[in-house]
Amino acid sequence: MTETISPPMLSARNLSKVYPVRGGDIQALDKVSLDVPEGSFVSIVGASGCGKSTLLRILAALEQPSAGQVFRDGRPLATPSREVGIVFQEHVLLPWLTVLENVMMPAELYKLPREESRARAQELLAMSGLSGFEDRRPGDLSGGMKQRAAICRALLPDPRVLLMDEPFGALDALTREELSLEMLRIWERDRKTALLITHDINEAVLLSDTVVVMSPRPGRILEIIRIDLPRPRGPDTELLPAFRELTHHIRGLIFAQRQRAAS
Amino acid sequence: MARFWRSEWARLVLPCISLATLLVGWQLLVQGMDIEEWILPAPTAVGSTALDWRTELFQHSWVTLYETVLGFLVAVAIALPVSVLVVYVPALHYTLYPVLLALQSVPKVAVAPLITLWVGFGIAPKVMVVFLVCFFPIVVNTVAGLRSTPTSMLHLMTSMQAGPWQVFRRVRLPVALPSIMVGCKVAITLAVIGAVIGEFVGSEEGLGYLILTSTAQSKTALAFAALAILTLISIVLYYLVELLEKLLIRW
Ligand SMILES: Nc1ncnc2c1ncn2[C@@H]1O[C@H](COP(=O)(O)OP(=O)(O)OP(=O)(O)O)[C@@H](O)[C@H]1O
Ligand SMILES: [Mg+2]
Numbered sequence: 001m002t003e004t005i006s007p008p009m010l011s012a013r014n015l016s017k018v019y020p021v022r023g024g025d026i027q028a029l030d031k032v033s034l035d036v037p038e039g040s041f042v043s044i045v046g047a048s049g050c051g052k053s054t055l056l057r058i059l060a061a062l063e064q065p066s067a068g069q070v071f072r073d074g075r076p077l078a079t080p081s082r083e084v085g086i087v088f089q090e091h092v093l094l095p096w097l098t099v100l101e102n103v104m105m106p107a108e109l110y111k112l113p114r115e116e117s118r119a120r121a122q123e124l125l126a127m128s129g130l131s132g133f134e135d136r137r138p139g140d141l142s143g144g145m146k147q148r149a150a151i152c153r154a155l156l157p158d159p160r161v162l163l164m165d166e167p168f169g170a171l172d173a174l175t176r177e178e179l180s181l182e183m184l185r186i187w188e189r190d191r192k193t194a195l196l197i198t199h200d201i202n203e204a205v206l207l208s209d210t211v212v213v214m215s216p217r218p219g220r221i222l223e224i225i226r227i228d229l230p231r232p233r234g235p236d237t238e239l240l241p242a243f244r245e246l247t248h249h250i251r252g253l254i255f256a257q258r259q260r261a262a263s
Numbered sequence: 264m265a266r267f268w269r270s271e272w273a274r275l276v277l278p279c280i281s282l283a284t285l286l287v288g289w290q291l292l293v294q295g296m297d298i299e300e301w302i303l304p305a306p307t308a309v310g311s312t313a314l315d316w317r318t319e320l321f322q323h324s325w326v327t328l329y330e331t332v333l334g335f336l337v338a339v340a341i342a343l344p345v346s347v348l349v350v351y352v353p354a355l356h357y358t359l360y361p362v363l364l365a366l367q368s369v370p371k372v373a374v375a376p377l378i379t380l381w382v383g384f385g386i387a388p389k390v391m392v393v394f395l396v397c398f399f400p401i402v403v404n405t406v407a408g409l410r411s412t413p414t415s416m417l418h419l420m421t422s423m424q425a426g427p428w429q430v431f432r433r434v435r436l437p438v439a440l441p442s443i444m445v446g447c448k449v450a451i452t453l454a455v456i457g458a459v460i461g462e463f464v465g466s467e468e469g470l471g472y473l474i475l476t477s478t479a480q481s482k483t484a485l486a487f488a489a490l491a492i493l494t495l496i497s498i499v500l501y502y503l504v505e506l507l508e509k510l511l512i513r514w
Contacts, residue, residue, distance in 0.1 A: 057418065060422055062418050062421055062422060079424070080421055080422045080423070080424055081424075082424070084422070086419075086422045088415055088418065088419065089415075090415060092413075092415045092416060092418075092419045094416070094433070094434065094437070095514045096437045096512075096513075096514045105423065105433075106423050109420075109423040109424060109425050109429060110423065110424070137514050139514060
């Protein structure tokens with residue numbers, strides 16, 4: 001990859017977040033800094049409750065950090081933007097709208113041209129194997145199909161960066177693997193800047209250029225690991241010794257931290 | 264056998280059979296024990312009295328139905344905007360809403376005579392009582408519904424830069440709709456009771472008035488006929504609200 005002089009697409013500097021709750025404050029994040037360069041795939045892994053979703057909400061300007069700053073293209077970030085698409089931890093499809101209406105929601109809110117958006121929505125749904133389900137309600141879809149639809153919605157306004165919060169977290173292992181590989185294939189084709197939160201170490205290493213490993217609460221960054229495995233990657237990538245070394249290393253980081261927390 | 268119990272036939276016909284059994288049992292009881300008509304009229308006596316008095320019954324039913332529906336509709340028309348204001352204006356949430364909750368506990372039946380004192384006779388005080396019994400359940404349920412929007416949906420809308428109106432129309436309102444309909448269903452059952460109470464307190468027309476005068480004159484069968492019609496009105500109105508609910512909530 002060539003080094004660029006331009007600032008990273010998205011960067012966080014010393015983010016801390018404290019939630020004031022009854023019975024003492026909860027520190028969710030502690031001085032988190034990371035960069036998401038344009039065109040790269042970054043994953044964040046960490047134990048449940050370590051502040052991953054909090055970090056994503058702050059990066060998306062849905063929440064303000066207690067300290068620190070977020071920059072987009074080098075400028076401080078204040079409000080959500082069309083350039084950032086979000087896939088939430090629970091798909092968050094609106095049950096009273098059809099699948100197509102859900103996917104078209106950004107078009108309505110951003111006042112994009114109707115016919116073009118509709119065509120794009122149909123195309124995204126077709127690409128995700130959801131053709132024929134346009135007029136169904138989310139309640140009729142399986143978990144995997146709902147997540148696909150949620151990803152289509154995030155992609156509809158063609159954002160420059162996609163933030164995904166455990167998009168496959170609630171799915172069974174088979175569906176999960178299938179969707180990861182699908183995402184890998186599509187990402188290697190489009191190279192859209194992406195940030196993926198996951199607790200699946202294999203998934204993180206398989207997809208990413210960079211894996212950010214976080215400690216248990218309060219979330220701190222333990223290590224930022226470059227993944228230099230050759231692309232295009234696929235199911236066979238997991239057989240490479242380098243792949244297994246990387247996942248072993250990450251597992252060690254998280255596990256050592258857990259043991260320290262327990263003792 | 265299990266299939267029989269789940270069939271459409273069982274669902275529709277069995278309740279009719281049990282209702283018919285009840286009526287036949289009632290008839291046999293009255294005839295067998297030779298109960299006098301002014302104490303407990305047999306279903307056949309109620310039926311024939313209803314036929315004799317059909318014009319009067321129709322007129323009085325119309326009055327009660329009118330009071331009930333008008334009071335209910337006014338309550339809906341005022342309760343919905345008030346709920347939205349309570350949810351969206353923090354000042355009202357801390358001032359108006361507690362007062363509403365306190366007023367909700369006032370027994371409306373006991374207030375009915377006062378309303379007649381203030382508003383006078385005619386249809387207005389009855390509509391007012393119906394309004395009062397309907398208003399609070401709708402407000403309480405609508406406010407609860409509007410407050411129950413999942414944070415994740417609000418985040419979704421904010422992430423797409425939706426304005427307050429879009430958030431309300433596209434998310435808050437649909438989320439609240441089932442609660443609103445619950446409030447309306449509670450209200451519509453209370454509405455008929457409210458109208459009858461209003462008529463009990465003082466009136467010259469309506470089914471409540473008819474029940475009062477006919478029992479005073481020992482025309483018990485007529486009172487039963489009026490009662491049956493009240494029940495029917497109540498059931499039909501309830502099912503109309505439920506039908507509306509089915510039309511509005513299709514997910
Ligand atoms: N709105 C909030 N108010 C109070 N505490 C919160 C809030 N949101 C998150 N927290 C706390 O912050 C911590 C981090 O939560 P967060 O949801 O970011 O974790 P996570 O890493 O995404 O977990 P998971 O993998 O289970 O999704 C948790 O201890 C949680 O209780
Ligand atoms: Mg989370």
